[in-house]
Amino acid sequence: MANLRVKLAELDLANPVMLASGILDSTPGILNRMAGTGAGALITKSISLKPRPGYPGPTTVEIAPGTWINAMGLPNPGLDEFLEEFPLTKFTVPVIPNLVADSAEEFAQLAAATAEAGAKIAEINLSCPHPKAAYGGSLTAQDPEAAAAVVTATAKHLPVIAKLTPNVADIGTVAVACAQAGAAAVSAINTLAALDVDPELERPLLGNGFGGLSGVAIRPIGLRKVLEIVQALNHAGFDTPVIGMGGISNAEDVVRYLLCGAHSVQIGTSLTGDPERMSTITRGLEEWMDRKGYCELADFRGRILEWFS
Amino acid sequence: MRYPIPSKIIEITSATSVGHSIWLEPKEPWLSAPTPGQFAMVWLPHPPDGYKPEVCNAVPMSIAGWDDGRVRITIKDLGPTSKALLACQCGDWLGLTGPLGHGFSLDGHHPLLMGGGVGAPPLLYLAQSFAAQGIEPITLLGGTTKDEIFHRDEFPGTVKLATDDGSAGHHGRVTELLASSSPDRLYSCGPEPMLVNGLQWALQHHVAAELCLERYMACGIGLCGICSLDQDLVCQDGPVFTSERLANSREFGTLLREAGGRVQHLSG
Numbered sequence: 001m002a003n004l005r006v007k008l009a010e011l012d013l014a015n016p017v018m019l020a021s022g023i024l025d026s027t028p029g030i031l032n033r034m035a036g037t038g039a040g041a042l043i044t045k046s047i048s049l050k051p052r053p054g055y056p057g058p059t060t061v062e063i064a065p066g067t068w069i070n071a072m073g074l075p076n077p078g079l080d081e082f083l084e085e086f087p088l089t090k091f092t093v094p095v096i097p098n099l100v101a102d103s104a105e106e107f108a109q110l111a112a113a114t115a116e117a118g119a120k121i122a123e124i125n126l127s128c129p130h131p132k133a134a135y136g137g138s139l140t141a142q143d144p145e146a147a148a149a150v151v152t153a154t155a156k157h158l159p160v161i162a163k164l165t166p167n168v169a170d171i172g173t174v175a176v177a178c179a180q181a182g183a184a185a186v187s188a189i190n191t192l193a194a195l196d197v198d199p200e201l202e203r204p205l206l207g208n209g210f211g212g213l214s215g216v217a218i219r220p221i222g223l224r225k226v227l228e229i230v231q232a233l234n235h236a237g238f239d240t241p242v243i244g245m246g247g248i249s250n251a252e253d254v255v256r257y258l259l260c261g262a263h264s265v266q267i268g269t270s271l272t273g274d275p276e277r278m279s280t281i282t283r284g285l286e287e288w289m290d291r292k293g294y295c296e297l298a299d300f301r302g303r304i305l306e307w308f309s
Numbered sequence: 310m311r312y313p314i315p316s317k318i319i320e321i322t323s324a325t326s327v328g329h330s331i332w333l334e335p336k337e338p339w340l341s342a343p344t345p346g347q348f349a350m351v352w353l354p355h356p357p358d359g360y361k362p363e364v365c366n367a368v369p370m371s372i373a374g375w376d377d378g379r380v381r382i383t384i385k386d387l388g389p390t391s392k393a394l395l396a397c398q399c400g401d402w403l404g405l406t407g408p409l410g411h412g413f414s415l416d417g418h419h420p421l422l423m424g425g426g427v428g429a430p431p432l433l434y435l436a437q438s439f440a441a442q443g444i445e446p447i448t449l450l451g452g453t454t455k456d457e458i459f460h461r462d463e464f465p466g467t468v469k470l471a472t473d474d475g476s477a478g479h480h481g482r483v484t485e486l487l488a489s490s491s492p493d494r495l496y497s498c499g500p501e502p503m504l505v506n507g508l509q510w511a512l513q514h515h516v517a518a519e520l521c522l523e524r525y526m527a528c529g530i531g532l533c534g535i536c537s538l539d540q541d542l543v544c545q546d547g548p549v550f551t552s553e554r555l556a557n558s559r560e561f562g563t564l565l566r567e568a569g570g571r572v573q574h575l576s577g
Contacts (some may be wrong), residue, residue, distance in 0.1 A: 023532060026570045029560070030534035030542065045533075045570075053568030057367025058352055058404065060528045062310040075527055075535065077571040085572060200315035200336060201354040201402055207366060273311075273531035273545055 002289035003296055004282075006040065006264050008241065009121045009159035009184045011094050013040035013264070016297060017254060017282050020245055020268030021046055021098035021123060021163070022072060024275055028086050035093045037278035042093060043266065044086065046100035046125045049109060051078035056207035060272075061196070063205070066216035066249065068269055069196050071208035074100055079113055089118035098163070100125040104146075104153040111154035124154055127165030127190040141165045141190075144177035151181035159184035161243060166218075166225050167193045172232025179238040187243035187266060188229055189222045214269040215247055222246020223260050227308065230261030249277070251284025261302035311530045313352045313367065313404025314339070316380065318397055323463065326456040328385040328395055330373055330430070335380065335405055343372045343380075345435035346412030346498075346521050346549040350529040351382055352404030357396040364393035369526045369544070371498070372408065373430030373460070374437065380405060383430035383459055409529055413519050413549050415439060417494030421516075422448040422464075423507055425483055428499025429459040431521055435496055440465035447490065451483025451503070484510065492516060495552075501575060505562040511552050518552035525566050535570045 004015035021043040024030050034042055054075030062068050076082060088095050097119050099110040107124060114122050126141035141147045141164045154160045162178040164171055166189035175186045191212025196205045204210075226244040233240050244262030248254055249270035257265045271277055294300055316333040323330040343349075352367040368390050374381030384394050397403070413435050420439055424432040429450055439446045445466035452458040452470075455477035461470060469486050470478025479486055483499075484506040497507045498521035511518035524536040524543040531545040538560050541547060555561045565573045 024534045026534035027537045030537040033540035075569040
């Protein structure tokens with residue numbers, strides 16, 4: 001039997017497949033259901049200091065089979081109500097809060113509060129492509145210095161995963177800046193900045209106008225960005241774990257990311273309307289490893305890298 | 310694909326003092342005919358004359374009827390988007406994503422339908438589906454006053470009304486009409502306190518029940534989880550749930566959520 005366990009900071013995960021932030025994670029009830037699907041860890045929706053109602057609909061539209069554009073608007077009840085309702089340490093698998101804020105100081109407040117509530121690691125959302133503030137402006141993770149500043153401010157309180165955007169010229173530079181600032185891991189990719197339009201209705205498809213592209217179409221982009229991050233970190237002398245995501249819908253897709261050097265993965269879009277797909281994917285990964293005769297993830301992780309050396 | 314298919318308003322019918330019904334013709338056909346109890350995300354893409362763009366939104370609404378690809382939606386004046394939807398005219402375009410969710414079974418042989426407010430429209434489609442199978446349902450409809458009861462003249466089979474002001478039928482709550490009923494299955498949709506009473510009655514009388522719930526939805530398609538009831542998604546596992554399922558629910562009748570997933574406790 002293959003051993004799928006991975007370490008992530010202080011956490012010892014049963015397998016490398018995590019629930020991505022923003023999918024099926026808005027209430028303790030649905031998180032408990034996802035905990036029963038065999039995921040190695042669950043990332044919560046993005047939590048901000050103040051409540052956010054989210055954007056008007058349509059918030060999510062399938063524009064081609066398995067490919068989606070969304071702008072949910074980071075809906076969440078705010079830090080205080082979140083901590084009151086979500087018992088972070090009481091789920092049957094590790095729950096990792098995802099934090100979002102407009103400044104390093106606010107990020108630090110969120111990190112301190114979630115660490116106090118028992119979180120062992122947090123993911124910091126440096127890269128959501130559709131907050132209003134980002135119109136014509138930049139995302140934190142488009143500026144290596146700004147990203148590093150948030151990592152420095154939050155990593156004082158607990159280990160952090162820096163979630164990066166693919167909407168940059170050189171994602172490796174941003175990942176290295178985060179690693180230098182003390183990130184325990186980096187995760188990529190967030191959604192691709194996108195817009196779609198309905199020709200009959202002659203308007204943007206999403207209530208918010210702009211959104212992020214996710215699903216099967218972005219998998220090759222995610223793979224390439226993860227590979228670039230792994231190469232850049234290796235080159236700079238860091239062994240920071242890279243959590244890959246983007247368009248994973250089955251066990252073979254998990255394998256693809258691990259072959260590119262990902263330490264572990266997150267799954268989001270493909271669980272839409274199909275929460276139990278998570279268990280099929282984790283079981284499928286184990287079956288693939290058994291069939292290939294691999295005992296550990298390290299036996300095949302990063303095998304693709306030699307093609308690009 | 311879960312895409313808001315452009316759909317033209319072709320008929321406006323069944324006006325009450327608090328809303329009316331519209332028939333829509335989707336530009337491309339739905340993948341399947343809806344089951345009664347299923348819903349659509351109804352998107353208002355452009356504000357009607359005199360309305361601000363902020364009224365544009367996509368909101369979940371029950372399917373009130375189906376006629377060879379045409380979709381019927383009944384709208385009550387409940388908020389800014391529904392108010393604007395009521396100002397739309399024949400020839401205007403909306404977006405419809407559907408059919409969504411899990412609807413009613415047609416397992417009842419002597420079905421009893423109980424609706425209140427905007428709970429009546431999905432029950433109308435259910436009653437018509439029973440009638441098409443040769444089964445005449447009995448329907449109980451409740452409202453504040455006679456003019457607020459949707460579709461009261463359209464249901465096939467026997468209809469009994471209850472109004473808070475006594476303007477039609479029984480003077481009192483619609484659940485008080487349950488006492489004189491002996492169905493083999495109860496189907497209900499409407500305000501949650503009414504559903505709670507309906508569930509209690511069904512459990513006491515060993516009658517199977519299917520209840521159609523309403524929760525705040527941000528996506529409607531099983532992505533965000535804000536509509537969850539305990540571990541179930543109302544948008545996907547519901548909105549229709551069985552009495553067995555709801556009898557063990559911790560949240561049914563006690564907990565709702567609003568935008569952002571903020572908790573609202575139901576009183577009483």
